[in-house]
Amino acid sequence: MSLKQKIWASYIVMIIVPFFLAVLSARLILINYEQGHQLQIIEAxxxxxxxxxxxxxxxxxxxxxxxxxxxxxxxxxxxxxxxxxxxxxxxxxxxxxxxxxxxxxxxxxxxxxxxxxxxxxxxxxxxxxxxxxxxxxxxxxxxxxxxxxxxxxxxxxKIAPWDPPPGQFNEYVKWVFIIFIICILVTNSFLTYHMSKSLIDPLNSVKKAAMEIQRGNLDYPISYPAKNEIGELYRTFEEMRLKLKQSQALNTQYENSRKQLIFNISHDLKTPLTTIKGYAQGIIDGVANNPAKMEKYLRTILNYAVEMERLTNDLVLFSELDIKQLPFDFETIEINKYLEDAIEELNFSLSENSIDLSFVSHYESQDLIMADRQRLVRVIHNIIENAQKHLNKEHKEIQVILKEDNSGALIEIKDNGCGIPEDKLSFIFDRFFRVDSARNRTTGGSGIGLSIAKEIIEAHQGRIWVKSTEGLGTSIFFTLKKSKYFIVNLN
Structure with missing residues (x-):
């Protein structure tokens, strides 16, 4: 029963019940009076x-x-x-x-x-x-x-038995009035108690829960079984508490991420800065005293500067994704041609490290894919860079496989590296997660490459996931929507 219905019911009961009880009491008094005074009435x-x-x-x-x-x-x-x-x-x-x-x-x-x-x-x-x-x-x-x-x-x-003697009529009316007042008081007390139990007590529970939240305790649940206005208030309050708890957990996570970010930035910048500083100081001190040595020092400085630029770009991109401020320029692309161009661009740098990068396509339709060219290539680069760190075999191989389903394209980037332990698979897209906890320049990195890839793919309305077998290699899959299945967000 809703709160409005309860109030109306209480109002009606407040009128009907006292009246009914008073009439009933009056009738009982009348019967008793008739029986007690019948003979007196007859002989009066x-x-x-x-x-x-x-x-x-x-x-x-x-x-x-x-x-x-x-x-x-x-x-x-x-x-x-x-x-x-x-x-x-x-x-x-x-x-x-x-x-x-x-x-x-x-x-x-x-x-x-x-x-x-x-x-x-x-x-x-x-x-x-x-x-x-x-x-x-x-x-x-x-x-x-x-x-x-x-x-x-x-x-x-027969003399009418309900006609009391004149001297007793006032007494009869007085008792009926007293009974009527008593009925009103009893009914009012019962309804007040009932309304108190159904309104005041639940509101006090909400007040107590609000005070707990005010003190920072977000683990104080409340529930109300009835489906009325009070129940809706409880459910709304409970949803608010859960959202506040979720927000608090998210803020804690953001704070931890911020601390982790500061730590990673300082750690990742320290080594290249120290190296650049050392090689620059060597040039100043004349250690690079011939053209070959000078070229080596300058190239080392350039490589570390490029790495610092890449790290800085990753951090900027990550921050823009995190606050939903990164703009996307979606357009229709021929996915086969696009991936062929991206693979050709990456092949040059990978071949220098003796890594065989190949592309296999099973996408035979002419349906176009909706994507942001610049952001999508960043996804491919980040996944391949992550794969490079786990290639431990003599013949290093990375393969890009394109498949098709009804609604879009399925892209698999597969390597033949050392694989990822099963207990760590569910964390590889988390921010700052590293499969190798030992931070060094070989297995290091910012720890946000795959997290950036996940954010970009989800912005493309796709999914990204991983499969891996230790000793055999790792495959990272992601999907892209065909243009006719892509839902344009107008916000």
Whole structure:
């Protein structure tokens, strides 16, 4: 149930329940009052009527005892009926099983349900009273002189039982009012408690969780099972906590990366700078005292300067990728021609190091690939440079294999080097990760080459992954989208 529905339900219950309970209580009081005061209500008549009725009752009782045969005399019955009528009563005389006199406006046969109440009661020497639905009936036996028996029934109109005596009406109203107030208080207390449990307690839990986050504790989860506004608040708050925790972890990772970056920069620049400084100082001191030696010193200085430039370019590119500020110029390319040109460019430098670089294509369609030429060649260079560091066989070989699938091109760059341990495969695209933890100029590097490759391929909406077997070599795969499957980001 939603919070809005709960509020409306509470409002309706606040109105209906007290009213229902008050009516029920009033009815119970009324029933109790009716039962306790029924006979008093029946006999609550004016004093004069009471005296007249008392005299009449004495006369009637004397006639029943001393002159019972009078009840067979129609003149007597008419005379006594006049008195009975003045009391708002009616009379019925029964002789054996026959009704011999009836002053009521209804037939005697219809009155039998009322008369059946006296069948099992002793009415020989006393009056017996019974309360029926419409009448109050009094009955007395008649013993006639000829030995037969009969009965006399007096029918009185029933006084409304819900009309309390004037002196007690105010007391009755007071109790109904008190019960109504009590019902409101009880209902209000119950609803207040229920709303407190369903609203205040959950909000206090959220407040406590917020205070924990304020103190920096992001490991304080909260949950609420109901699918209402409070549940949505809990879920939103929990999502915020998880995002804050994720952001905190990311900030920690960035901070560690920053520290690692500073450490790597200082380490990677220290050796070439020291070398350049040493060779430059040798030239100044005249150590390079002939043209051949001078050329060697200058070429060494140039090589290390080029390496420093490459490292600096990698770091700049990495920073631009990291803050999503690197622009991409996507265009359609013929992937076969593009890779042939890139391989030809790389072949010159690799052949100097006795590395055999070959290209095999299984891409037979004319579909164009969407790519940024400059960024994609950086991916290929970085992967091949990484492969060079792990070539340990006499015949060093790197192979570029192009394949095709429905949505794009699959490129595999495969070497026959030493391979990568299985427990390190999942980390090779991480920033600053090095398979060889010993940092030297042979196996070193910035540690961000494959991380840059991963960022560039993902910007091309592709995937990159690795497979390797120790002792046999390593293959790095990446995919590129065909132009018709490339989703242009307009942001």
């Amino acid at each position: 008549v004016q004093d004069e009527k009471i005296r007249e009725y008392t005299d009449f009752a004495e006369e009637l009782e004397s006639t029943l005892v001393n002159h019972p045969d009078y009840f067979k005399d129609k003149l007597y019955l008419e005379r006594i009926n006049n008195k009975i009528t003045s009391f708002g009563m009616g009379m019925l005389i029964q002789d054996n099983d026959q009704f011999t006199y009836n002053s009521l406006p209804v037939k005697a046969e219809k009155l039998k349900p009322y008369l059946s109440k006296f069948l099992e009661q002793d009415i020989s020497k006393r009056w017996v009273t019974a309360i029926a639905k419409e009448y109050i009936v009094r009955c007395r036996a008649i013993s006639f002189s000829d030995g037969t028996t009969g009965r006399i029934y007096l029918f009185m109109s």
